[in-house]
Amino acid sequence: MRIGILGIGAIGGLIAALLHRNGQNITCICRKETQERINQYGLKLESKIYGDYSFKPTTTTFLNEDLDLLLIATKTQYLSMALKQVNPENLRNSIVVPLLNGVGFMDLLKSTFHHNVIYGTIGALEVVKEENTISHKSTLNRPIVELGSMNADLSCKIKEITSLLKKIDFNASFLQQERDVIWNKLIRLNTVSSFTAAYQKSIGQIRSDSALKLQMELFTKETIKVANLDGYNIKPEKVMAQIDQLPFELRTSLQRDIAAQKSSELDFITGGVLRLGIQKNISMPIHAQIYNQISRY
Numbered sequence: 001m002r003i004g005i006l007g008i009g010a011i012g013g014l015i016a017a018l019l020h021r022n023g024q025n026i027t028c029i030c031r032k033e034t035q036e037r038i039n040q041y042g043l044k045l046e047s048k049i050y051g052d053y054s055f056k057p058t059t060t061t062f063l064n065e066d067l068d069l070l071l072i073a074t075k076t077q078y079l080s081m082a083l084k085q086v087n088p089e090n091l092r093n094s095i096v097v098p099l100l101n102g103v104g105f106m107d108l109l110k111s112t113f114h115h116n117v118i119y120g121t122i123g124a125l126e127v128v129k130e131e132n133t134i135s136h137k138s139t140l141n142r143p144i145v146e147l148g149s150m151n152a153d154l155s156c157k158i159k160e161i162t163s164l165l166k167k168i169d170f171n172a173s174f175l176q177q178e179r180d181v182i183w184n185k186l187i188r189l190n191t192v193s194s195f196t197a198a199y200q201k202s203i204g205q206i207r208s209d210s211a212l213k214l215q216m217e218l219f220t221k222e223t224i225k226v227a228n229l230d231g232y233n234i235k236p237e238k239v240m241a242q243i244d245q246l247p248f249e250l251r252t253s254l255q256r257d258i259a260a261q262k263s264s265e266l267d268f269i270t271g272g273v274l275r276l277g278i279q280k281n282i283s284m285p286i287h288a289q290i291y292n293q294i295s296r297y
Contacts, residue, residue, distance in 0.1 A: 001164065004029055004063055004070045004094075006082055008038070010127040011099060012073030013134035014143075017045035018168035020055045027067075028059045029085050035059045037132055047136035050169065064090055069161060072098040072109075075253070076268040079105055088112050095157050097147065101189060101253075102268025103182065103276065118149045118158055119178040121185040124171070126250065145172040148181035183232040186273070188242050191220045194270040196255040198293045204248025216243070219286040226277045258297050266294055 001024060005012050008030045019026050028038065042056035063070075063086040070091060074082040079100065096113045097120040098105065109117045125143040127136045145165050147158050158174050165172035175181050195206050195216055206212045221236050257264035270291045277284040 001025065001068045001160075002066075003027070004067045004086075006063075006070060006072045006086065007074030007078070008034055008043075008059075009073065009075070010129040010134060011122060011125075012071075013043055013129050014045065014047075014125070014127050014136055015071060015073060015099075015168075016057055017043060017053050017055060017134060018050060018170075019164075020057055021053050022168050024164075026057055027063065028057045029063050029082075030059060030061065031085075032061050035061055041132045043132050043134065045134045045136065048139050049142065050136060061085060063087065066090055066092065067094040069164075070094045070096045072096065072100065074100070076100045076102050076105055076265045077263045079108065083108075083112060092116075095154065095161065097161065099145070100268075101193075101265050103186065103272040104268050115151060116154070118147050118154060118161075119181050120145060120147045121181055123185045123189070126247075142169055142171050145170050146175050146181045146184060147172070148175045148178045150176065150178065177231075179227075179230050179232050183227040183230065183234070186269075187220065187223050187227060187234065187239050190223050190269055190273050191216055191239070192243060192246065192250070193252045193254040193265075194219065194287075194290050194294070196250075196252045197258045197264075197266070197270075197297075198290045200255065200259055202248060203243065203246050203250045203252075207244065207248075215286060216240070219290060222277065222282070222284050222287055223273055225282050226273055226280060229280045229282070258294055261297065266291070270294060 003019060003024055003026045005016050006029045008028045016026055016028055038059050042054055045053045096117045098109055099120050099122040123144050124141045125138050162172045162174050192203055196203055199206060217240060220239050224236055254265055254269060274284050274287040274291055
């Protein structure tokens with residue numbers, strides 16, 4: 001299978017390492033400075049689950065050929081810029097799977113790649129990239145990838161991609177409904193990312209504060225109201241139980257970007273859910289408070 005990975009950050013680097021070790025034909029699509037570092041030094045994966053692996057993948061700054069699969073692993077705020085590094089006219093047979101956080105980006109992808117886009121999410125992992133080293137910090141759980149599409153013509157392709165991801169020891173599944181893929185991750189992600197970013201504390205520190213934990217529960221209930229109108233149902237208690245199982249010291253990418261005053265996924269995670277709620281005439285006071293609090297950093 002010919003596979004392109006757009007965005008060789010932490011998640012893209014992890015996927016590239018595991019696919020390359022599996023013998024897949026991969027091309028890393030990245031910025032010029034990233035390409036130069038990879039070509040000179042290669043990449044190294046450090047993981048207690050997957051072990052250490054050094055490799056030097058094929059790289060390009062502009063993809064102008066067809067593929068079987070294009071995985072998009074950029075941060076959501078950089079998607080528009082990253083798409084300038086591929087020629088969609090030459091990707092007519094490629095299946096495109098975005099592994100992005102938040103909402104509000106699918107219209108852009110579908111207008112660019114048309115009917116070949118499969119909604120995807122990746123979670124249950126903590127991974128960072130420094131220079132050319134990808135540090136996969138998770139010690140127990142394999143990454144979870146969920147794929148969804150109502151396009152029956154793509155079902156065979158989705159099963160093939162799911163099988164490929166299982167070969168590299170990911171927990172991969174095909175949920176069919178896009179809304180299930182979106183909300184399965186987003187409800188929990190929205191709460192955890194928003195609160196760690198707003199208070200600049202680990203999720204364990206926030207859980208240990210009774211007032212903040214209550215605020216988290218109210219915030220989660222607001223998100224669930226939005227998901228309910230999209231046809232997705234889950235009890236708040238189940239989401240909070242999932243959050244209780246997260247490592248005490250867990251900090252999020254949104255939190256780190258906000259602290260460093262970098263461009264962030266705020267408008268696709270907290271802001272994205274807030275906009276959906278307003279559009280559906282749902283009262284979102286906790287979302288508005290947390291969004292404004294993060295925006296002041």
